[in-house]
Amino acid sequence: MPKIVVLGAGINGISTALAIQESIPKCQVIKQRMNLSVCVSSYPDVQFQIFPVTVISDRFSPNTTSDVAAGLIEPYLCDDDVDRIIKWTRTTILRIQEYMAGGHPGAEEQSGYYLSSVKSIPKWLEVMKNVHILSEKEMKEVAKRPEHKFGFFYTTWYLEPTAYIKWETEQFLKNGGQFLQQKINKIDDVSKMGYDVIVNCTGLGSREMVGDKEVYPTRGQVLRVECPRVKHFLIDDEYYALLNENTITLGGTQDRNQWNTTINPILSQKIFEENCRNIPSLRSARILSAHVDLRPTRGTVRLEAEPNGKVIHNYGHGGSGITLHWGCAMECVNLVKKMMLEEKKNSKI
Numbered sequence: 490m491p492k493i494v495v496l497g498a499g500i501n502g503i504s505t506a507l508a509i510q511e512s513i514p515k516c517q518v519i520k521q522r523m524n525l526s527v528c529v530s531s532y533p534d535v536q537f538q539i540f541p542v543t544v545i546s547d548r549f550s551p552n553t554t555s556d557v558a559a560g561l562i563e564p565y566l567c568d569d570d571v572d573r574i575i576k577w578t579r580t581t582i583l584r585i586q587e588y589m590a591g592g593h594p595g596a597e598e599q600s601g602y603y604l605s606s607v608k609s610i611p612k613w614l615e616v617m618k619n620v621h622i623l624s625e626k627e628m629k630e631v632a633k634r635p636e637h638k639f640g641f642f643y644t645t646w647y648l649e650p651t652a653y654i655k656w657e658t659e660q661f662l663k664n665g666g667q668f669l670q671q672k673i674n675k676i677d678d679v680s681k682m683g684y685d686v687i688v689n690c691t692g693l694g695s696r697e698m699v700g701d702k703e704v705y706p707t708r709g710q711v712l713r714v715e716c717p718r719v720k721h722f723l724i725d726d727e728y729y730a731l732l733n734e735n736t737i738t739l740g741g742t743q744d745r746n747q748w749n750t751t752i753n754p755i756l757s758q759k760i761f762e763e764n765c766r767n768i769p770s771l772r773s774a775r776i777l778s779a780h781v782d783l784r785p786t787r788g789t790v791r792l793e794a795e796p797n798g799k800v801i802h803n804y805g806h807g808g809s810g811i812t813l814h815w816g817c818a819m820e821c822v823n824l825v826k827k828m829m830l831e832e833k834k835n836s837k838i
């Protein structure tokens with residue numbers, strides 16, 4: 490039975506670990522016991538076996554970058570190939586709809602406005618619902634600033650990371666998954682622990698752990714506020730007010746190569762004021778908390794298996810880790826299956 494380990498317990502680590510458990514055949518090729526060379530799932534008396542997956546991480550939810558995320562399903566600060574992004578986003582949306590169908594907390598559709606100074610229709614809009622490009626007359630009604638020249642209305646989703654990761658963690662443990670709290674200094678240290686497949690989902694941590702200087706931080710500061718009157722999200726070129734289950738996340742900072750995670754109170758005030766300018770009803774909001782974290786930004790998401798090795802990478806999702814998570818997790822599963830097949834072929838030689 491191959492031993493699989495996933496490094497990292499943010500949304501990408503937990504989702505990838507669960508996807509491996511759920512997607513690799515829930516049985517084992519048991520040649521030595523039943524002298525068979527096919528999966529024995531059709532033999533009712535055989536005990537189903539789920540691959541033992543371990544997650545190693547130094548921090549767990551609610552103390553990961555994923556937990557700070559607003560949970561908006563929309564590509565952002567991710568310069569990857571747009572068709573790959575759309576493919577992953579579509580898979581994530583199907584997963585969210587399944588999760589919502591189960592009545593689980595922290596996920597729902599949300600509708601609102603994207604107002605911009607430039608006339609451009611992002612390709613990812615094709616995965617959204619109820620898309621309506623605003624007419625000049627409609628723009629005049631919704632614009633709150635002279636730079637709001639162009640915009641559209643659409644429906645997307647929110648997926649609150651902390652609630653979702655909690656649910657995923659419960660499934661993972663039910664499947665026999667294990668957790669280990671440990672900081673990994675170098676990924677080679679894990680190779681010596683006897684794992685057959687290592688999946689790296691350490692986000693910004695890969696900069697040191699793998700030595701990948703292409704992944705860098707983009708600092709983001711947000712406020713969580715309570716304002717039940719606000720029923721639509723509003724995103725413009727700089728600021729955003731995004732709906733969550735019972736709160737609204739106000740944001741919009743993106744400072745590249747900034748490592749400082751201390752909350753800047755002046756910036757919090759500016760985020761609040763600028764969002765009140767976009768949505769005046771926010772004036773009555775109750776400010777609950779402020780948060781800062783570092784988006785693991787990279788030219789492209791690194792989602793690949795190291796050649797002739799046992800390491801698979803899944804990190805560098807920028808401002809889109811929630812949006813892309815299940816699409817990337819399922820692509821990782823295919824890489825794990827391929828690696829295990831190659832391993833089996835080699836072991837026969």
Ligand SMILES: Cc1cc2nc3c(=O)[nH]c(=O)nc-3n(C[C@H](O)[C@H](O)[C@H](O)COP(=O)(O)OP(=O)(O)OC[C@H]3O[C@@H](n4cnc5c(N)ncnc54)[C@H](O)[C@@H]3O)c2cc1C
Pocket residue numbers: 496497498499500501502545546547548549553554555556557558559560561562563671672673674690691692693694695698708709710711740781782783784785803804805806807808809810811812813
């Ligand atoms: C303010 C803000 C708002 C955001 N809003 C959204 C949004 O609305 N929608 C969206 O899609 N995305 C959003 N994002 C981006 C999203 O949060 C990230 O893309 C996502 O969290 C990345 O997930 P991850 O699991 O790859 O990394 P992380 O959540 O950073 O998890 C990495 C894990 O690896 C572990 N780790 C790291 N290094 C080591 C090591 N050496 N040894 C052991 N463990 C290690 C960490 O402890 C952690 O558990 C936002 C980000 C910020 C900062």
Ligand SMILES: NC(=O)C[C@@H](N)C(=O)O
Pocket residue numbers: 559561563564565566709724729740741784807808809
């Ligand atoms: N507008 C957004 O999508 C914001 C969010 N993805 C962030 O990284 O801040």
